[in-house]
Amino acid sequence: MNKENNATFLEQLKRIATYLDGLDPATRIVISAHIHPDGDAYGSMLGLCLGLRSQGFNAFCTGFSELRPEYAFLQGMEYVISHEELQESDFLIVLDCNGVKRLPEQLQESFPKIGVALCIDHHMGYKEGFAQEVLIDEGAAATSELVYQLLAAMPRTKFDAAIAEALWVGIVTDTGRYAYSCTSPLTLEVGAKLLAEGVRSEYINEQVYGSQPLKRLKLQQRLISSITVEAQGKIAIGFLTSEDFAAEGCVGSDSENFVDVVRSIRGVEMAAFIRQPEPSAPVNISLRTKEPYDAAAICAKLGGGGHIRAAGASIKDATLEQVRAKLFEILASLVERS
16 A cells, blocks of 8 residues: 555544444444455454454344354354344444455345445455445555554444454465565554453364364365366366265355365466355355456456455356356466467
8 A cells, every 4th residue: 555545544543433432332233244254254254243242333244054064163242143133223234345245145125224334344345335434445455454553443343352353364365374465564563452351362273274163175176077177277266065064964165165176276376166056045155366467356346346366256157167158258267468
């Protein structure tokens, strides 16, 4: 982020912190994130919820129906409510999500009545008018990094280990344990401050990365068997069908971060993981790229978006094979032109 953009973001951060700080403590704040939440979605939701509660606010989270076992250790689950419990009077904050189409389906239905009061996100392609107020930094490594900055700018926040561990999970999962190119000096600085609050980094690493159920490993085996490498080794695509998920007794969230398996192949510059967890479900794409390829621009052609190096798309009314063929066509054309 250049100095001009940084100054604008800091002004925005201060304004949003003041805005939240001025809310009536009795306001019922509900925090949600995108459909099929990942570690950053869960971590940022719980971190913000607990952080606001430390200031006396009446905060809750929603959208935890697909919670994976590796995140169940996080504190704050007693403040999770269902989408059915949303009320028109709620102050809705949406994290890690930049538009209505990325909201959970039940929340999409409630959106016209409730609306989004505040959106906090680090993805490209924010849809204008989605929220009344926004705090967006496309250069941030994770939404949890932004939530930390926001809470730190609110003088009444009482940081503790529970808040820190939630935000730590969000950051480490979105940065590949600080290995991805999105990791910045600020990311490491925030991580250090969270550690100082009592984060159990070894314990969290074991929970998130070292406690995989056997069925998930078998599902990953099916993915590996599906991978094809094309275009002189620059393109790799793997997929999982609804039959694959059913055979191993898995759901969509069991394949979180499986794209990293595909991207780990030597020489691959564009790696894609395509999945359809249920026969009637949309076909989802996760894409990772290396220079000079722009993952966000590629996924935008399929109705999705994200970051330059990591993006995705969700496609309805198409078969997995149709999506795979279309994606390969786009990727192959980029290789030909490079």
